[in-house]
Amino acid sequence: MKNIHYFNTTVYLIVIALYLYEPIYGALGQIGLGVFQLVLAIKLSMDAKEFKPFGRKVLKIYWYAVLLWFISFLILIVRWVDKDFGLTIVNIVPMTIGLYFVAVTYLVSKHQNS
DSSP states (O other): OHHHHHHHHHHHHHHHHHHHHOHHHHHHHHHHHHHHHHHHHHHHHHTGGGBOHHHHHHHHHHHHHHHHHHHHHHHHHHSOOOHHHHHIIIIIHHHHHHHHHHHHHHHHHHSBOO
């Protein structure tokens, strides 16, 4: 589990570096990061019975954040509100959720039943 956390952290930091180097590369990397983290979150959700209650709780909060972002994204697609709102929903919020997922992988690995 610690290897998963280290790999997730490394991928996240690479995306941050890509944003600093060239924002379009960062945005493309963010798509890959999102897919990777969603697949990893599905795997963690399937293995959730091995976690302590705290690990299951932080994973559940992650899924609520993803659901809230997805609803906001759909609202943005249906009704374009504002350029700043769009930038926030498309770039900033997913990276914040991704950072939270890095913390989730750390906490789950730390609090995993052995």
